[in-house]
Structure formats: C-alpha cells, structure tokens
Amino acid sequence: MKTIYNIKHFIGAASITLLLGTSCSDILNEQPRSIYEPDFFKTERGVEGGITALYAHLRDLYGQAYYYNSCQTGTDEATYGSDADSNFKDNDYSGVGNLTASSSRSDVLWNSVFTYINTANGIIENGSEVGVDEALIAEAHFFRGFDYFLLVQTFGGVPLDLGAGELKFNITPSRVSVRNTVTDVYTKAVFPDLVNAVTYLPENPRVTGGLTKNVARLYLSKAYLTYAWWLENPNDIPTYPECQRVDPDGHDAAWYYQQAYDLAVTAIDNPGPYALLDYFYDVNLGSNDRNKEIMLYADHTEEDEYYNGGSLSYGSGSAPDNFSGWMMTWNYTVLQCKDSNGDNINPLRRVAEQSYGRPWTRMCPTYEVITNTFADKTHDSRYDGTFVTVYRANWSKEVSGVSYVIGADGSQVKEGEAILSFLPNDEDASNIQYPEGAGDNAIGAGVLAGRSDFVISPEGISRRTYPGLWKLGPYRTDNGNGPGQPNAGSTRPYNIAKFSELYLLAAEAAVKGATTQSGKSARELINVLRARAGKWRWSNADNVEKIADYSAEMTNATPATIDIKYILEERSREFYGEGYRWYDLVRTQMWNEMAGSYSICGSAYGDHELVKYTRTINKEHYLRPIPQSQLDALTMTEAEKDAYQNPGYRD
Template sequence: MKNRYIKSILGIISMMLLLVGCSDVLDEQPRSIYEPGYFKTEKGVEGGITSLYAHLRYIYGQAYYYNACLTGTDEVTYAQSADANFKDMDLSGAGSLTPSSSRADVLWSAAFPNINTANGIIENAEEVESIPPSLIAEAKFFRAFDYFLLVQTFGGVPLDLGAGELAFNTSPSRSSVRNTVPEVYTRAIFPDLLDAITDLPEEPRVTGGVTKTVARLFLSKAYLTYGWWLENPNNIPTYPVADRVDPDGHDAQWYFQKAYDIAVEGIGNPGPYGLQETFYDVNLAQNDRNNEILLYADHTEESEYYNGGSLTYGTGSAPDNFAVWMMTWNYTNIRSGQDPGWNDQISSVQREASQALGRPWTRMCPTIGVIENTFADKTNDSRYDGTFTTVYRGNWPKGGSDAEFVYNANNMMVYPGEPILTFLDEEPATSIDYSNVVYKSNIGAGVLPGRADFVISPRGISRLRYPGLWKLGVYRTDNNGGLGQPNAGSTRPFNIAKFSEFYFIAAEAAVKGATTQAGKNARELINVIRGRAGKWRWNNNGNVLKEVDNSAQMVAATPNDITIEYILEERSREYYGEGYRWYDLVRTQTWDQIAATYEIGPSELEKQGEDPQMVTRNIQDHHYLRPIPQSQIDGLEMSEEEKDAYQNPGYN
C-alpha cells in the first residue's frame, strides 16, 4: 500500500467485521466476503488490515464504553442528566450494575469480530507472496490488542470462535468455551506482540500505523498487568477459576522485570516518537497526531465518508467520536443581562465547536477530590490548566446578537471574549455569595466583590456544573468566525496510547521490584514526566502567553519513596479523563481502596452552593471483572446451568 493517511481509507470495509459466537446478525453480511480465499488476495489482506484500524472507532470515542472506563472511579461520577447507562456504573446506589446494563458490552461487541478478521488475515495471508511479514504483524498486533482489552475487562475469554483456537471462523456458532486468564495471555497476547515487535517496521507504514514501538508499549503493559494478576496481592477472584500459576513457569517478578526492560527499550529506541515539549502541546487540537501519540482512533473533518460520521450532526452512536459530550456540562444555561435591571437576558456563552466548549450532555463529571487533591498544585503543574476548561468566555456575537456588552456579576459589564464564569482554583478568602437574587447566573453560580464574572469554587462543583474537559474538546477549522458545527461528533482523533506511558510502566515495574538501569529508577522516570509538566508556554484558561519553567520545583516536590499509590496519582494527573482509570485501579487492585467514597454537589439548581455530599460506593471483589453481556449469554445454546457457569460470578 502507498504511504498515506489511515484516515483516507478508514471505513471502506468497516462493515466487514464478522460477528461470531452468538450473533444473530451474521447472515446479514454477504457470506462470500468472508471466505478464507478472500484473505489470500492482496486486496483482501489490505482491506482486512484497514478494517482493523477502523474498528478502533467503535470502541474509542464511543461514549458508553468511555463511561465504563471512568464512571465509578475516583476520577468520575455521574452528572445531572445521567441515565442508567451512567448511574449503574457508579456503584453508589443510584443504579445497579448487571449483565444487561454494563456498558462494557461495547467492547465485547466490537472486539470479537475484529479478532476474527485478524484470524483470517494471519491464517491465510502468508500464501500471498506480495504480502510482507510486516503487514501480517499488524494483524497480530490488533488481535493481541483486543484480547488484552478483553482479558482485563472480563477475565478469561474464548480463544476458539467456532473453528478452533485462534482460527478464522466462517460459520455461526452458538456454543462457546472461555479460556483462562493465563491461557489468553500466554497463547494469544504475548506471542502475537512478540511477533509484532520482530516484524513491524520502525517507521509507520501509513500515518497512524502501528510500529515496533507501539507493540513494545502494549507488550510491556501486558507483562506488567499479568505480573499483578499472578501476584494477586489483595486476593481478588478470577474467572474462569484458575491457579495463579504461569504455564511457562515464570513468577510475577519475572514479568515485572520484563515489563521494565521492554518499557526502557521503548524509551531508548523511540523511532519517530517522543515527548512533546509541554503537556499543553500533547492535547492541543491544532497539534493532533503529534509524535507523542502512538495509537489513535482517527477522524477527520475533510469528508463524512472518511470521518465515519456526519460533519453536521452526531446521533450519539459509533463510529462517531462523542465521548467528550458526556463530560461537558450545559454551560449554555448561563444567563447575563442585556440591561441593568436584567429584564432581558441572553445566553452569553453559546454552544460552539471549539476546544473549550462543544456539545453538552452533562452525563459524567469530575469528583471534587479530583480538583482539590489530584490537581492540588495548580501553580507549578501545568496539567490542570491543560486538562480542564475553567473559564467560560462570552461569545454571544457569534450567535447573531449585536449586543456590545452584557451585564454580569455585580452588574458589571462584560465584553465578548471576557470571562462570564470562572471555576476558581481554590476556595477564596472572601466567602462567595450564592444567594444574590438580582444578578442570577441561572446555574446557581456565586458572586465575589469586584468581579464581573460569576464564580464557583472547588467545593461548589456539583453534578450540575463543573469544569469541562478541554483536552478532549472538539476542534474545527471551518467555523468561519461563527459557532460552527457543535452538534457534530468530534472530528479529532481519539488518542489511545502515548509515548509517555513507557515511563509510567517502567516506574511501576520498578516499584514492584524490577532491577533498574542507571538513571532510570522509579523516581527518575516519574520526574521526566513531572519535569515536563512544569513547563508552560501558554496559560490556557487565562488565554495569555506564559513562558515559565517550573520543572525544578516539580522535580524537587517528588517524594523520594515512590509508591504505587503515588504512581496512580501521577497517572491520573497525566491521563485524566482519557479512559485509563478503571483499568489502572483494577490492575493494581486498589479500586475499592481509592474510589470507595467521593464528594460532589447536588444536581438541583436550587441547591447549588450547598455543602457537597459524601457518597459511598459499594465496590465488591466481583466488580473487578465486568459481567459478560446478557446478549451473549442469551444467544448461547446451553442449559441454564451452563449459562450461569459462563457468566462471571456475582452477576448471575
């Protein structure tokens, strides 16, 4: 294939994903496409590989899977407009997590068809003389990638999709046998990733294509995760039941060492990848697809065909990238006065297709602990400013209003581009007045003397109003000075893996006992990331240039004794809201320890400004695995007893 952007071919055969197992839609697909002979042609292999990349958009940026990765952790709870999709995942009594309600079903439904496509490529492509091993290695990477996601989420999963272990299946099957966790790792994930490292190129075949470096990242993370599984420090049960014994005879420490060694190898042999100069640059929309991003689910505003969805209106379904809508509160409810008496009011911050704003669904929100504790240092550390939208600026002229200014807090005038509402970094010395009956923000925000912007302090964050997630915000180049197309799905790529994670994986493995190399102990590795976090080139929420280097302060503040808990704190600061958190807490068996309680304000407008509530979650051991989707269980031709045995315990 010619070297070109993946985005230019995504979606061409995205519907060629063979549904296996218990699918009742299998026969809707043309059977001739899935003959083994199809993957014995150059066109078939190339088309199959394209579909492997395309399938990422059915997982990443899909808001309900995104919810399953975050809601219920210390990072995220459900927000004001949440339905059962989100309340059930919170485990706080607002809903109940069941095989029918768990939104991890998104992963199950997308991963197995993709695995079967990879099986078909791997099994048949070697007969095509024009297909290089590097192309087959891409299929092996994605098969391992999907199995790694599945085994972390559900425990042991089937390696046989109906035609034999890791074999291409062309016939519908309504029976299934789950392999154990060690079998999935040692028969599928590790061998495929090792082959991928050997055969993949150093440079991507196409923009966004997988390489040796990408495979190293996932192999090191898989080794790390499996090492934790073998060690099982908190006696979390597994399923199907299996001894915590490695079939290859290695212990947990061997895997921690391998995780460290491969991660350090990735750092030392970066190929075309590396760290961006500042954290702000990593997530700046104009800088998408930068060299820190190893893998992403791609989208584009160049055309609807290649984007995989409408450029004008998103329906809230894959393959749209609509995850960030869930973390966006309804800022458009903010009101300002058009006259001193506020007889006429205006929506002073209107829905706009810009990184700071976007389409509000108010389904998920940060906990107060995120703002107060995770991002406690908002002075030296740039990551809070580079993660959240905390200042909402007037943009009413873009919506057609010719008002020169509006009246805002304290009846002071605010002009376009100036702050209408600010989420404060800390509690102010002067108490916020939330009871003012004249200057009503309409979202329960407060007033401070001498300030024209409404304000909300960290203790005032609630399910109704909270800082937006700037790092995932939408971006368009076709707004033409107006509001653009804020109702469309995001046309930005959804980032899946970053070069920076090599440092975290190696540091975590070091804490778990891996022998380290000179200059790369846990503290030194973490300080590479923390030092970068201290470098500012732009104050995002202040909307001003800020060329400041606080690296020395950040490094000096790093504890001498690095613990797993500290690494998890740093991972949250680096990857907040990107979908890592549930997997991080499950891997380290700290979910119930770290996320058992959280604080958040109420949903009701009339209660804004009241003291936040402490909420307790009921996180039990069986929750460390998600339930097998009920649709899968229902489709099995088994006895009820066998179906019960197929399901993860605690969800029957």
C-alpha cells in the same frame, strides 16, 4: 497528508466491510462487502483490506461514549452527572444503580471485537500463503493481541475458539462457547501476538498513524505488567474461569515485572518517530493533533464525512462517531445575564471550539479530583491543560447588536472576556455570595467582590456545574465566524496510546521490584514527566501566553520513595479523563482504596452543599459481567449459561 481509516460495521462472523488501499495512497479506498467466503483472505487484496479494517475498528471503542463511561465512571476520576441515566448511574457503585449483565456498557467491547479478532485470524492464517510481507501480517497479530488484552482485563478468561479451533479463522456462526482461562488468553494469544508484532513491525510506520515496534513494545510491556499483578494477586481478587495462578512457562510475577520494565525502557531509549513534547499543553491541543507523542489513535477528519465515519453536522450518539467529549461537558449555555439593551441573554453559546462543544452532563469530576489529584495548580500545568475553568462570552457567534453584558459586579463584560470562572481553590469560598437556588444568572453561580465574572469554588462544584474537560473538546477549522457544527461528533482523532506512558509503565514495574538501569529509577522516570509538566507556554485559564519554568519545583516535590498510590496519582494527572482509569485501578487492585468514596454537590442549579458518597466495590466487581445479549444468543442450558457468567453477576 494523513491516512484516514474508516469502517462501517461488522455483523456476526461472516459479514464485513473492508477498506482496500495501496501503500502509495494517502486515503484508503472503501469498498463494502456484505459476505466474504473462506477464500477471500487467500488473496493479497483481501488481506490488505482486512488489515485496514482492523485499524478502523478502533473507532468502535475509542470515542464511543458508553464504553468510555465504563472506563471512567465509578473511578476516582468521575461520577455521574445530573443528566445521567442508568448507563452511567449503574457504573457508579454509590447506591443509585446496579451493574448487571444487562446494564453493563462493557458490552460495547465484547460485542465489537470478536469479529475483528476473527478477521485477524483469517489474515494470520492466509497472509503468508498469498505472499503478504511478515510486517503486514504483524499488524494483524498486534490487533488480535490488543483486543484479547482488552477482553481479559475486562472479563477475565474469554474464548479463544470462535468455532473452528483456538485462534482459527471461523466462517460458520457458532452458538456454543467455552471460556479459556486468564493464563490461556495471555500465554496463547496476548503475549505471542505482541511478541510477533515487536519482532516484525517496522521502526517507522508504513502509513501515517500506522503500527510500529514501539507501539507493540508499549502494549507488551503493559500486558506483562498486568499479568504480573494477576499472578501476584496481593488483595486476593478472584478470577474466572477458576484456575491456579501459575504461569505455564514457569515464570513468576517478578520475572514479568522485569520484562515490563525492560521493554518500556528499550522503547524510551529507541524512540523512533516518537518523543515527549516540550509542553503538556501541546499534547492535547486540537490544532496539534497527531503529534509525535501520540503513538496510536482512532482517526477522524473534518474533510470528508465518508472518511470521518460519521456526519460532520450532527452526532449519531453511537460508534463510529467520536462523542466521548460530550459526556463531561455541562450545559454552560444556561448562564444568563442582562445585555447592553437591557434584555436577558445567554452570553455563552454552543460552539465547535475546544473549550465548549456539545453539553450532555452525563459525567463529572469529583471534588477530590480538583483539590487532591490536581492540588498544585501553580507549578503543575496539567490541571490547566486538562480542564476548562474559565468561560468567555461568545454571544456574537449567534447574536448581533449586543455590545456588552452585565457581569457579576454590575460592570460591563465584553465579547471574549471571562463571564464565569471555576476557582482553582477554596481560599475565597467563604467570601462568595451565592444566590438562592439558580438565581438571576440561572446556574446558581456566585459573586466575589471585585470580579466581573461569576464564580464557583471547588467545594461548590456539583453534578450540574463543574469544570469541563478541555482535552477532549472539539476542534475544527471550518467554523467561519459562526458556531460551526457543535452538535456533530468530534472530528478529532481519539488518542489511545502516548509515548509518555512508557515512563509510567517502567516506573510501576520498578516500584514492583524490577531491577532498574542507571538514571531510570521510578523517581527519575516520573520526574521526566513532572519536569515537563512544570513548563508553561500558555495559560488556558487566562487565555494568554505564559512563559514559566517550574520544573525544579515540580521535581523537588516528588517523594523520595515512590509507591503504587503515587504512580496512580501521576497517571491520573497525566491521563485524566482519557479512558485509562478503570483498567489502572483494576490492574493494581487499588480500585476500592482509590475510589471507595468521593464528594460532590447535588444535581440542581445552585446546589453548593458538598456531600460525601461511599461506593460499594466488592472483589467480584473487578471483572465486568459477560453481556446478557451474549448469553441469550448461546444454545446452552441455563446451568451452562450461569457457569459461563462471572460469579458476581449470576442470577
């Protein structure tokens, strides 16, 4: 059985909902508390409940679509979709909006994690006194370091003092705040907390999905790597609060790159319960969730609404629901055909299956994602294991008495057969006959001689119609013979950390000069993942078993010399659409170079005119604004608030 973590909401510094459980329980029992006193964490029960809440708080971020948008939209992986509002357009930097302290959805991060940081402070201060094992307290250290790492990457320096002193448990709401420097946050919080976690966490998790030494090693490696880039600052990106980029312990960027490499390699060589799966396809397959490659996830379940953290039948559009997968799901249900009775029918129905799910059309991939990032679709299985490119008729989920529909070429298309396909390349683009506007099929899809499915080539994808994001699609076992509950938030866990990332972290550190071990150069590390990507056991596009091994072709195609751009390209192929991208581009200071322009067709059905857009990404954009709600809550002068804000977003 799996352990389910759940929490409702923390509000302010003195309001908490705790889940209390024992080590022998598979399901942690939730007992809400509206107020906790200073002595609450001076009980073993309080410490254990607080630790459970720290796991549950992952749901406030991971699967929350607006935070997801802040990590993806405006990068080389995604732009805004046809139904996007300012939440998404402001993030695109292409002239359709303006990211401000009031509109930035990085506020989700700021507004959620400080309460949990304070919970961790209480656990760390009191845990030993009440006899809690160091390994359990190390979980609080991990989450505090984890949260501060997210904050410092996003906003620059942030406050370590929440009102009672730096890293002290605070029980009194404070309306003044001082931001520490980036150096302070890393060397006083992130590094010590994650080092503690590496030291005291167990090799194997105490509960399903629990923390281990290797989870801590992954994040400590990533933190060392990110800090090394910050110290080096190759593109002269400003930081705030202003400070010298000098490490207080006297180490330079090269030292931290080496530490990052050594930690990642140690984790690879001592995997514990983790391992790479044999096939990329299986990593994100819904029926294979919580597999051995996933090191950390925000959990959900279809078994019980209480432990799912949200309704099983409708989506709230807010945390703790997992609704990120809706954002890059376009409205495939609009497609229209004639049925066997001569009537118009929508042959694609909204269902709670991984290739379908709830459409929102708020975000979409760019043309360059399809043609450049995933250029090799023959050997590399990762495009097929990432996107929905073929939509199969499924009308019987809701409609009876229809035996077939009329396809693009006038032939009969049966239930389960392809009715719409996004072509893998533009080889046949000139031969596609697109209708005027939306056409009879209502989405402006084209006809290609000899094919019964309607088609759209890569150069014809638009903000309205594009390949869906398969890897985040819903998966449920309770659909029966109907559509299930496609309007609910996903009951799948949201994957946060994967064993595969250790190879790419070590490779990046190696490219930055770390001394490598035998057999673990940057190219050799990357080729482990590329060889895996060349192995197929199933084709999503063809919906059939596909036994093929192109690992030799994949590794032979790897450049002899690896650079940072290639590392980032491999990270995108491996982790596309999972919420990594903005942090990757900001860390490596490659955001403008990798994402400064993109191409896509327009927002109307039938718009197949490819347009190139230019983004204005300035150096000050490499930090997100402090949320306006935070500034409004401070009892400080306007001048002090202005100084508290990052320079690129001041009035």
